[in-house]
Amino acid sequence: MKDIKEIIAQNLIELRKKNNLTQNELAEKLNYSDNTISRWEHAEITPSIETLDQIAKIYSVPVESLLKENATAQSEKEKRIDIAKHIATIIICVCQVWLFAAIGFFYIHTTTSQIAWMLFVWAIPLSCIIAFMLSLRWHNKITNFVLLSVLLWSTISSFYLQYLQYNLYLLFIIGIPIQTSLAIYFFMKRKDKK
Numbered sequence: 001m002k003d004i005k006e007i008i009a010q011n012l013i014e015l016r017k018k019n020n021l022t023q024n025e026l027a028e029k030l031n032y033s034d035n036t037i038s039r040w041e042h043a044e045i046t047p048s049i050e051t052l053d054q055i056a057k058i059y060s061v062p063v064e065s066l067l068k069e070n071a072t073a074q075s076e077k078e079k080r081i082d083i084a085k086h087i088a089t090i091i092i093c094v095c096q097v098w099l100f101a102a103i104g105f106f107y108i109h110t111t112t113s114q115i116a117w118m119l120f121v122w123a124i125p126l127s128c129i130i131a132f133m134l135s136l137r138w139h140n141k142i143t144n145f146v147l148l149s150v151l152l153w154s155t156i157s158s159f160y161l162q163y164l165q166y167n168l169y170l171l172f173i174i175g176i177p178i179q180t181s182l183a184i185y186f187f188m189k190r191k192d193k194k
């Protein structure tokens with residue numbers, strides 16, 4: 001079994017390389033010298049618990065994973081499992097929206113003569129709202145951009161179909177500058193992160 005210093009050193013090297021950071025760049029983020037980072041990675045000295053906590057936050061991994069062998073492989077597996085759980089949560093919540101829409105459709109269709117299929121039309125933007133709110137912290141910017149775009153156009157379409165007799169086709173023109181603004185916002189925000 002490896003010494004704990006060697007395990008930490010190996011994990012620090014793997015995580016730094018995986019995140020495309022030089023020793024100097026990591027040193028700047030932590031307010032240490034690159035010589036100190038080099039000594040950590042050569043298992044000459046070990047970072048303090050506070051510093052390990054800072055490093056874990058930089059790499060978005062739990063502190064415990066820095067102390068285990070094969071931390072990067074384990075953290076990747078955990079991330080995939082977390083993403084799968086989050087996607088399942090989104091699907092379950094969206095399915096609830098469609099279940100309520102189906103129940104509402106059945107009730108309205110059997111008891112009144114109102115247009116019941118509009119419940120399914122309005123279920124689309126509501127599903128997008130729920131998926132967007134749940135995906136804010138779990139998924140990347142492109143997913144959020146797509147969800148907001150679908151929300152925008154499905155909401156406009158829902159209003160158009162709801163009030164079809166008024167011929168509100170000009171609502172779609174309103175969507176163009178909003179969609180353009182969303183694209184610019186997400187494009188600029190994405191560039192800033194790089």
